[in-house]
Amino acid sequence: MLLAVLIANSEGNILVERFNGVPAEERLHWRSFLVKLGADNLRGVKNEELLVANHKSVYIVYTVLGDVSIFVVGKDEYDELALAETIFVITSALKDVCGKPPTERLFLDKYGKICLCLDEIVWKGLLENTDKDRIKRLIRLKPPTEF
Incomplete structure (x- = not known):
């Protein structure tokens, strides 16, 4: 299970976090x-x-x-290799949304789309989508045309 995806700025302030299966009292830790x-x-x-x-x-x-740090935490079947694939998908999605490696300002300007991308990539602690084109289609917020 993917326990956490966390994105922070260079000063250590958390910009985005997604926890799955982590009790609230452990999240601060x-x-x-x-x-x-x-x-x-x-x-x-x-x-x-x-x-x-x-x-x-x-x-x-x-x-x-760019100016952000990305952390992915997993256990069981999500070992180092699976997490490396996950972080590769996340970084490529961030570069697509921002157009380049993001500065903190650019990241915050594109915050909504970035959150949509993260939701499409990781869903309930599982790596859901890895295809860049599919993620782009899913975040357009239009009904799907293919079945």
Whole structure:
């Protein structure tokens, strides 16, 4: 299960978070842990260079894209490889929506579309869509034409 997708700015402020199956009392711990992990390890990392961590029997894959840090947390079948695929889909969707690696301002300007993309990529803790063209069609908010 994908436990969390979290996107933060360079100062560690959380811009978007999606938790699945994580009790409310544990979410604060995960927020602070992931932000600290990023602050300790993401300095000087190139765009889309993946870093991997393990904490409390879960896997964490994280990266930098422009001015934002992206963290994906999973357990069981969502090991490092599955999380790497998930974060690749998320980063490519972010680049498509923003047109380039996002600055914090651009990210916030496109916030609604980014949230729609995340909802189409990860649904109830499962990786739902990985096809970039399908995600683009789904976030247009028009009824589907193909069956």
